[in-house]
Amino acid sequence: MSNKLWEKNFEVNAEIERFTVGRDREMDRYLAKYDVLGSMAHITMLQSIGLLEKDELTQLLAALGNIYKTCEEGQFVIEEGVEDVHSQVELMLTRKLGDMGKKIHSGRSRNDQVLVDLRLFIRQQLMEVVEDVNTLFDELIRKSNHYKDVMIPGYTHLQIAMPSSFGLWFGAYAESLVDDMLFLQAAYRMTNRNPLGSAAGYGSSFPLNRSLTTELLGFDSMDYNVVYAQMGRGKTERNVAFAMATVAGTLAKLAFDACLFNCQNFGFVKLPKECTTGSSIMPHKKNPDVFELIRAKSNKLQALPQQVMLIMNNLPSGYFRDLQIIKEIFLPAFDELKDCLQMCAYIINRMEVDEHILDNPIYDPIFSVEEVNNLAVAGMPFRDAYKRVGLEIEAGTFKANKDIHHTHEGSLGNLCNDQIRALMKRTLGEFNFEKVRRAEKSLLKQAIPDTPKASL
Numbered sequence: 001m002s003n004k005l006w007e008k009n010f011e012v013n014a015e016i017e018r019f020t021v022g023r024d025r026e027m028d029r030y031l032a033k034y035d036v037l038g039s040m041a042h043i044t045m046l047q048s049i050g051l052l053e054k055d056e057l058t059q060l061l062a063a064l065g066n067i068y069k070t071c072e073e074g075q076f077v078i079e080e081g082v083e084d085v086h087s088q089v090e091l092m093l094t095r096k097l098g099d100m101g102k103k104i105h106s107g108r109s110r111n112d113q114v115l116v117d118l119r120l121f122i123r124q125q126l127m128e129v130v131e132d133v134n135t136l137f138d139e140l141i142r143k144s145n146h147y148k149d150v151m152i153p154g155y156t157h158l159q160i161a162m163p164s165s166f167g168l169w170f171g172a173y174a175e176s177l178v179d180d181m182l183f184l185q186a187a188y189r190m191t192n193r194n195p196l197g198s199a200a201g202y203g204s205s206f207p208l209n210r211s212l213t214t215e216l217l218g219f220d221s222m223d224y225n226v227v228y229a230q231m232g233r234g235k236t237e238r239n240v241a242f243a244m245a246t247v248a249g250t251l252a253k254l255a256f257d258a259c260l261f262n263c264q265n266f267g268f269v270k271l272p273k274e275c276t277t278g279s280s281i282m283p284h285k286k287n288p289d290v291f292e293l294i295r296a297k298s299n300k301l302q303a304l305p306q307q308v309m310l311i312m313n314n315l316p317s318g319y320f321r322d323l324q325i326i327k328e329i330f331l332p333a334f335d336e337l338k339d340c341l342q343m344c345a346y347i348i349n350r351m352e353v354d355e356h357i358l359d360n361p362i363y364d365p366i367f368s369v370e371e372v373n374n375l376a377v378a379g380m381p382f383r384d385a386y387k388r389v390g391l392e393i394e395a396g397t398f399k400a401n402k403d404i405h406h407t408h409e410g411s412l413g414n415l416c417n418d419q420i421r422a423l424m425k426r427t428l429g430e431f432n433f434e435k436v437r438r439a440e441k442s443l444l445k446q447a448i449p450d451t452p453k454a455s456l
């Protein structure tokens with residue numbers, strides 16, 4: 001038996017219903033608690049403009065508070081025959097409060113409801129991603145400082161090139177995350193705007209107070225133009241996916257380096273054996289599957305913006321059901337990214353490094369440039385010095401002088417990790433998570449007055 005908000009005097013064909021709902025109920029479970037939050041703000045606003053009585057608001061908020069708790073406990077279900085999360089919440093309210101429950105949809109559409117749900121969900125997810133990126137950043141800086149003097153060969157063309165160090169290697173990935181954080185911040189800022197009140201995408205004749213819902217939900221501002229607010233569906237996900245892909249790009253590169261450095265032919269790093277996996281046939285195997293999976297999952301995440309883009313790319317303005325499909329690829333991606341970030345920090349923390357790599361004479365040629373530079377400092381023209389050292393290498397008479405002094409910013413002897421840390425700190429300081437948490441907390445307090453602080 002179907003239970004549709006738009007039900008009239010005919011039943012929808014069961015096959016059409018199966019196909020149009022698809023995986024949407026499953027996806028909407030990600031959004032449930034944000035749908036409830038959005039409704040709390042919407043009805044508070046409706047009461048302020050005279051479309052609900054004070055007493056009705058109190059009862060509706062309390063009922064929404066209970067639904068919110070159900071979501072928090074993981075008990076929220078979208079029943080068979082109920083189309084989506086928006087319909088389920090309204091159904092629960094009307095079951096409990098009768099006609100009062102039916103009043104809450106004045107001045108909104110599921111189009112702006114799903115928009116606001118997504119913004120609130122993405123905002124929360126981005127906060128968590130930012131935290132995980134920062135944890136990995138700290139771990140990389142810690143390792144970089146700890147091994148700042150342990151040298152490794154640097155490569156170009158995968159041929160040994162110049163002296164490098166674990167200080168530089170770990171620190172490079174930390175700095176990469178600083179830039180990725182800028183993308184996350186841009187994505188967060190675009191996300192933290194209120195689309196509610198755009199209704200089906202063209203506003204409403206009710207005198208909606210959009211500034212009030214903006215404030216209640218802790219948004220920085222609103223998407224002002226109602227047509228643009230609806231255009232944000234897909235665009236927001238695409239932009240956020242780009243930011244996620246940027247982070248994933250850093251992880252994938254790090255994972256590949258780690259696999260390479262862990263290979264016996266390199267032997268630069270080692271994973272504790274309990275962090276490796278074995279083979280069913282080769283008894284000696286200790287494989288770095290953890291990095292291989294981080295790499296594959298991160299590469300998959302880098303496809304996300306293209307996938308979102310192809311779904312929304314050629315849609316004109318206005319709502320289309322196509323947009324629903326973005327949820328299937330986009331919503332679960334946050335868990336995957338967070339898992340990779342957390343696992344990366346975990347395994348980097350446990351990674352062991354060989355502190356004597358350059359004792360092996362096969363790496364001696366990486367000191368050739370130092371030799372050329374020394375001759376140049378002593379007055380020989382650079383090109384002549386280059387030639388002389390080159391001939392020594394060819395003749396096998398080159399003697400590596402490993403006493404090298406790189407002192408400029410960002411080099412072997414001057415990692416600038418404090419400066420890199422300061423850049424990260426500045427970006428982190430520009431997020432407004434506290435304000436958002438306060439707003440969500442005080443909105444919930446209206447509905448669940450006795451909520452203990454810890455569970456909010």
Ligand code: ARG
Pocket residue numbers: 024084110111114319320321323324327
């Ligand atoms: N499940 C829909 C989506 O994600 C919700 C909005 C439905 N709106 C509509 N006009 N059919 O897009």
